[in-house]
Amino acid sequence: MAGGRRAESAGREVIAVDPRNTSRQCPERGHTARGSRPTQGKFHRLACGHTAHADTVGAANV
Numbered sequence: 001m002a003g004g005r006r007a008e009s010a011g012r013e014v015i016a017v018d019p020r021n022t023s024r025q026c027p028e029r030g031h032t033a034r035g036s037r038p039t040q041g042k043f044h045r046l047a048c049g050h051t052a053h054a055d056t057v058g059a060a061n062v
Contacts, residue, residue: 017062019058022061023043023057025061026050027050027052027057028045028050029045031047033045033047
């Protein structure tokens with residue numbers, strides 16, 4: 001059973017999210033920049049200084 005159908009059958013709401021740039025958008029200021037991902041796992045926004053793991057940033061933005 002697909003994840004969406006499984007969630008719906010359990011009475012959960014499924015919301016589609018566009019995953020593009022979720023790990024490059026600053027959760028503090030909302031700005032998206034290609035250079036904010038200096039490595040695969042690191043997020044660093046030069047303008048405001050916010051630093052975090054890229055997966056954490058992506059999850060916060062979703």
